[in-house]
Amino acid sequence: MTGILDSIRRIVVPIHKEGYPFIVIALIATILLGWLWSPLGWVGTILTLWVCYFFRDPPRVTPVREGLVVSPADGRVSLITTAVPPAELELPQEPMTRVSVFMNVFDCHVNRSPVAGRITQILYTPGLFLNAELDKASDDNERNSLVIETNGTKIGVVQIAGLVARRIVSFVKTGDSLGVGERFGLIRFGSRLDIYLPLSAQVLVGLGQTAVAGETVLADLGATEPARQFHVG
Template structure:
């Protein structure tokens, strides 16, 4: 197998996953000692844990004003919604783009658009199905308010789900990040909400597949109307 073919299947792993892979591997060794078929099941589980914590490099569009997806997954909701009050963004509805991540998606989260983190707010909550609309307010979440160099403010919220029980955030208030920089991770299935500034139209459709750090979800400086799509 060539190096290029190998790189297609073997991706870098986020450091947060190392201990989980080590635990899964240790359990696999014990299962092999007990009964070989169980060991092979453990091997499959270990490979899946490694796959879950993969952190592949992404090619991020860097033109000023382009906002990219913060997560791999599928656009599950696209509607006006009042952002979480703890972010201090707006009391009026903002356009919300929700990206649902299954347990098979890469779960490393990336900043949608370069800016300064003005607020980091954790909210303890429930663990409902992350695809539900009410998960935005009822579920455990961690939100970021971000101010761009142009003075525009937007929000991005990590939301826990049925399986996801741990939200990790790697940034703090006052940090300045570039578009596509890694800012967090959610373990084992979840959702990301993006709240767009007033007047900014989403350039994605419900059901569209998203690639974190690559798929453009909005253009802060553009005037293109909101898009519609259909399954083909």
């Protein structure tokens, strides 16, 4: 019996409560479409299943060694560069290492804290809805910016709305303490996360690598791990 229950848990992934209204809307639309013309009902069924899939919130196994920075999002590492952080973060206006993780509409969109620490700043900035893969989306798009202080080091985490995304949802407020890998928000339907780190941090992912929120180690603030080499296979 235990084995059967474990199998069900692996197949039936939890759905985040933020998705419930969208699932209900999709179900109602499916019923109406099926009433109008049965083939449309099947289209609605597929759409409903996709909405359930989009708002999935699977458990994650998070590494907890001090100094590690884990990915705040599922997706592809689309950019590793140095950049001055957005002014609203109120971080020193000097270059920092920026790692960007792009989420497409098939990735899990629940965002998790990259480090354990206290939120010292949150600021929502309205903006455009350009393709989140574009570099200028960091400055021009709608975004929600957080600063998390961990062991005296401040890092920036920016949720950026994308071409399809129209709502950034935050679960936290200034002064809250987060554990590494703890959920802090989500973005609906395609978007990007930028992580601003000190230049001394050792980046441990490669461009194009697939990241898993709360599990994939992006960097080491203590630089205790050697630099990694990557090749495209």
